[in-house]
Amino acid sequence: MTTVTDESLQTLRDALGPLKDREQVAARLLEASAKHSFDPDTELDWDAGIEDGKWFWPPELVSLYDTPLWRKMSEEQRMDLARHEAASLASLGIWFEIILMQLLVRHIYDKSVTSKHVRYALTEIADECRHSMMFARMIDWGGGPAYPVPRRYHNLARVLKTISTTPGSFAATLLGEEILDWMQRLTFPDERVQSLVRGVTRIHVVEEARHVRYAREELRRQMVTAPPWERRLTRLNCGEAARVFSVCFVNPQVYENVGLDRHEAVAQVKASGHRAEVMQTGAKRLTDFFDDIGVLNGVGRRLWKSSGLLA
Template identity: 85%
Template sequence: MATMTDVEVLRDALGELKDREQVARRLLESSAKHSFDPDKELDWDAPFEDGKWFWPPELVSLYDTPLWRRMPEEQRMALAMHEAASLASLGIWFEVILMQLLVRHIYDKPVTSAHVRYALTEIADECRHSMMFARMIQSGGAPAYPVSRFNHNLARVLKAVSTTPGSFACTLLGEEILDWMQRLTFPDERVQTLVRGVTRIHVVEEARHVRYAREELRRQMVTAPKWERRLTRITSGEAARVFSTAFVNPQVYVNVGLDKHEAMEQVKASGHRREVMQNGAKRLTDFLDDIGVLQGVGRRMWRSSGLLP
């Protein structure tokens, strides 16, 4: 796709912006009809089923590598369980960041607006999601997997300096790839019932969060000053690089008896894994390209993350 100039992006997007309050009211109506309490919705006391996965095998990082082909089925399933815990841990880390960004976004907005009311509704959703992910980790038997200290502190900087469009670009980065994977997980009968239930709740509620973030990012890329749009391209590119490296904690390989360095090298060389990550990001990168985020240095950073072909 040919790169559009800022002026062309603005002209193209101006006619597509939806009324902010109308979007928020529709999302509030959907939230009233389709929100869940995971503590009541899911059977946390049911035993896990023998022979079922905690994550679809095709989405496990080592799938279809030489190392995967040498691993016994029991070890593959253990790796899937640990990677599910790693992804849930990543989800909690990301959602804590997202909640802070949303609070910053509404700080100067009219408190009685539907836009602010929906942001607060989303924050409540994310609180429940974080508790749900934490409970799933505890139930499964694998440990929590925090991101590296470097990424933890880098995110502290990114969220402190992030402007509004940058915040929503990063929000979509964290939501859409995991959402793509979870849409493959919740209907998969090979997967544990509890995990399918967790992913189903998350998919239903995240659909609203994605809509909110997309509409606001589109608006911001039209209304923000030029310097802010340029900064958004760079910060989103850096966030893509951080997110792609943090996606699976390397300690999962050690905890199932694998050589960490060998496993990481095989994941890095895996065409299947690269395809999975790019497929998961495609809907997002197409959207970001359309609204002018994937340009210049930022586009090169997205490519170096492995999420953009």
């Protein structure tokens, strides 16, 4: 069996160009973390009250936006739905980040504890701990309930994160980070949105940019060096994760909690051209990257198309 070293990786390429040195990438990310990390407990004004007339999420990103049901809703009901969807997305984010932390710990378990690569992974885990607590606190601040994913998907994630190989772990990481990141980049500068929610999304966007870089560089490395069976498994696991992600993105209980018929609301979201465009646009940067490095080959592409995240 041939061992692939960091030195030999300098001669390896993928469709995006030469692979970058793992330790150099980690060193730059550690430097950025030292300069641009936040403590949400002190950075944000948790004592601030809810601002009248402001949204918890940009209306264009609310699942029912521009549907017949949306047009029948009062402005107050629309804003309440946005509040509940923000709580649902924060709950989803916590679920994904808890999974991500477990995958990162597995990734570094057999690696040198003195390497910068491992040190950055531990830095990212610390970031994700703060993010999860921040999201939970935002849910509580907004007066919304937490929205756990359905039990069957909660348990399916146990299987996926148990059998996931290293490339599968980083592919799932990017799935959980990049679509929400795209939405949050639209949220934090939006003056229609609650100031505290904008602050939460700003912190998350700044720190997640490093996490995305780390995951992308490592996934590129893995898709070049992993054996064929592992690359095939990555395509399968990532495609299934995309399907679960799209189903769980907004908990349908939010519709009942604002006085809507759950089944009618879900049907209109599924039929919404605007919603399909939002989700596919949010995923496009990620799906383009996955396409470039071979994650969407074969069954992976079919599963992503079935998820609605790929046109």
